[in-house]
Amino acid sequence: MSFIQNTWYAAAWSREITRSLLSRKIANESIVFYRKEAGDIAALTDRCPHRFVPLHLGKLKGDIVECGYHGLCFDPSGACTLNPHGDGAIPRAAKVKSYKVVEKHDVAWVWLGDASKADESLIADFSVLTNPKFRTVSSYLHVQANYQLVSDNLLDLSHGQYLHPMFKNAEGPPKFEAEKEPQPDEVWAKFSRPNQLPNKYFQMLGFPKDQRGDHRNFMRWNAPSLLLLDVGMTGVNRPAEEGISIPTSHLLTPETETSTHYFWAMSRDFRQDEDDLSQELLRAGVALFDDEDKPVIEAQQRMINTQDLMSLKPVLLQTDGPAVRARRIVEAQLKAEQP
């Protein structure tokens, strides 16, 4: 199994990349990230070409990384700028790959493939993360499972009824509505709960406990695995704008075939100045994603082991439609990249 190369992967929250060297493996490539003196981000292969020691064990000097083993220096373009030994000649092969990185929506995005195709406008819209009308809390989770299992989880939100006590509704699992006019590179998985009492999550957010309303969970997926959930609750048959919204971002980045970087954020358009609610949301996110989703997805990975999920012929339900479509889009993009 390989990974799509010509795509933007979420490498880190912007705040994670500082004047320290940050090592992160993205789609099997070890990369060291750091912020240059001017403030933009550099990303280099995290392996010195001399003796293969990770560069993040070295030192950042200005915009230069000095290898911690024998002192070879590399600039943000990946060129070796100093060999402190002997006559100081720099061997032609003494260079590392430099990755294109852009910051957008408070996320550092990295491009592994052909740099000439690295068009910033291809990044899916997560502007809600920096939209001043919203207050956003965000976190990071490491999952020992393939990123597509996490993506599948998010594309079938009917699991909330069984796995997440906070999302359980007395009237059973949500209604699933198949897409009428699917877009070629985008998938929508729409789950709704019209005319119901609020679950514990919406109660926490302040929706009156005894008031019925319409609750929507509309998940948008963009390749390879970037998901934005339009979630909110409003009065029965009232427009969404009248109610509360808490759009939730799930940025999934493959680390290896069996591990995933999971960046999540909750943005809300109400009670924005309440720090206590922000803390409560962070706690809820950890309970939901770390404590409830992660163990099940990792158990699934152990059952599947090194095989591909689809090759094991899983039984498919109607609610699996979006996940199956998303997997087909990834497969097509992978195929298109084959020489």
Add this chain to the structure above:
Amino acid sequence: MSFIQNTWYAAAWSREITRSLLSRKIANESIVFYRKEAGDIAALTDRCPHRFVPLHLGKLKGDIVECGYHGLCFDPSGACTLNPHGDGAIPRAAKVKSYKVVEKHDVAWVWLGDASKADESLIADFSVLTNPKFRTVSSYLHVQANYQLVSDNLLDLSHGQYLHPMFKNAEGPPKFEAEKEPQPDEVWAKFSRPNQLPNKYFQMLGFPKDQRGDHRNFMRWNAPSLLLLDVGMTGVNRPAEEGISIPTSHLLTPETETSTHYFWAMSRDFRQDEDDLSQELLRAGVALFDDEDKPVIEAQQRMINTQDLMSLKPVLLQTDGPAVRARRIVEAQLKAEQP
């Protein structure tokens, strides 16, 4: 290496299977066990056919298991009884394997192979475990070694002299008597110590320290790895019935090629009402099997690694006869199951 399919494996002590979901891997198959409302035992493949999440992470509702991920429900026959999503149609492939289980001698026995051959009368006789004339204590041990290495250990009890201080006799290793008329599917390994002083074990059981006696260790083996030790001590040249007996059961169940479920029990026909002696026996069992046998057998497994013991051409002694015969019976049964 594969495992015999058409045989009864000890899956659990009866008391271990309750109204909670118990997951146990038997001969590489993940199985979830639970007790039905009527009291008998159900056993299903511990993997939902929808997304391959282990069923034991779900909920038991009546006699039904509800998958913890998306709520598919399975009955004790393995049939899916509910798809709570969409139109509720149940895909034809939505089913899991149901295993035949019987309870006998306080043990839950599971049959992996052809259910039509699952004849309860094939279970070897361990009626001592529930015989009211005996008081029984029992426990469970997990060993990181192939079940045949544990079986070999029990079929050559001369090791007691070297590995178990409690079983050591001043007069050296026991006498081994080869079987005169071996049965086709049963192996006996008879070790005896006529006219000796009691070792520490028999002293603990109350045999007078300075009185000589006849001490017998007669191990019975039935395929694939069920062992019952007729062990006791009586006066010199006196019938066994006059002395004390403490028949010891060793039920070995392969978990994987390199790990074993080890169920053991000690039954005694004397001092049955002394709870302190029961506790002392449990402690002795842990000292003998957990602390002395297990480390040696696991070290043996690490030395052998993934190879088969016999392929490494071990030096064979006379006392290895029973273990070699038992391995040949297993091999023949495995061969007979090949298509």
Add this chain to the structure above:
Amino acid sequence: MSFIQNTWYAAAWSREITRSLLSRKIANESIVFYRKEAGDIAALTDRCPHRFVPLHLGKLKGDIVECGYHGLCFDPSGACTLNPHGDGAIPRAAKVKSYKVVEKHDVAWVWLGDASKADESLIADFSVLTNPKFRTVSSYLHVQANYQLVSDNLLDLSHGQYLHPMFKNAEGPPKFEAEKEPQPDEVWAKFSRPNQLPNKYFQMLGFPKDQRGDHRNFMRWNAPSLLLLDVGMTGVNRPAEEGISIPTSHLLTPETETSTHYFWAMSRDFRQDEDDLSQELLRAGVALFDDEDKPVIEAQQRMINTQDLMSLKPVLLQTDGPAVRARRIVEAQLKAEQP
């Protein structure tokens, strides 16, 4: 990858081998070492040929090792001297390999290959370890990396400037002088710092902080991976004998392809009677080798994974010359041993 067979490997410091059974894996062979009653050392395959239990789990009785499982006994020649079971006949195959071991320079050296070639005079000269003019401290380190990565580390001491704060000099990395007349089976890697202020290491040893001097680091390598560093500091342009010397031994023994036994010692020809300095040197050695070198070498191993360093085409600098020569000598010796 295989290991040279006809060579002396450092198996242990002499003091480590006592009347207890010491198990150590040398170049993938599990060996049990012990001191005979007469004081010399025996070394046997650490695996009973009967049931493959490690012999070091047994008992030492006189010069005999009794297997802890069934009591087979082996003498220092590897012959089985007792089968305590049945008729006591000793099967012809009941024997283990006995290894030739010699003690020299306070080190126990073991020979894995053809015993007829085990010539003690082939052991490289580490007589400094027992030379009464020197006071020696020594220790042991286990490294999760191939022994040649450790050897490479020691053959390019320019790394001290970057990895070891104690060895850093204000005037930059040391000067490297290529060998003029290389010997066929020996490699020298000479690094020097003429006319410099002492680094923290030499300050600790007592060289005046504000006095310039000549500092030499001349590393001698002998196959397969025995290194002696002639390190010292003297006045500018003064003979070495006038200054202080602290020859440092590094004996590297492959345990497996990816782990190494690392024996090190520091011998000094000054302040020999100061126990505090001995303790300080031991602490410095742990800081340098355990805390600074080991993590980098192990990170290197993880990057290289199961591949061979040279097959990954590392960029080579002038200072890599000695390491490359040493690897070529090992390769030639390995090739010469192929049938």
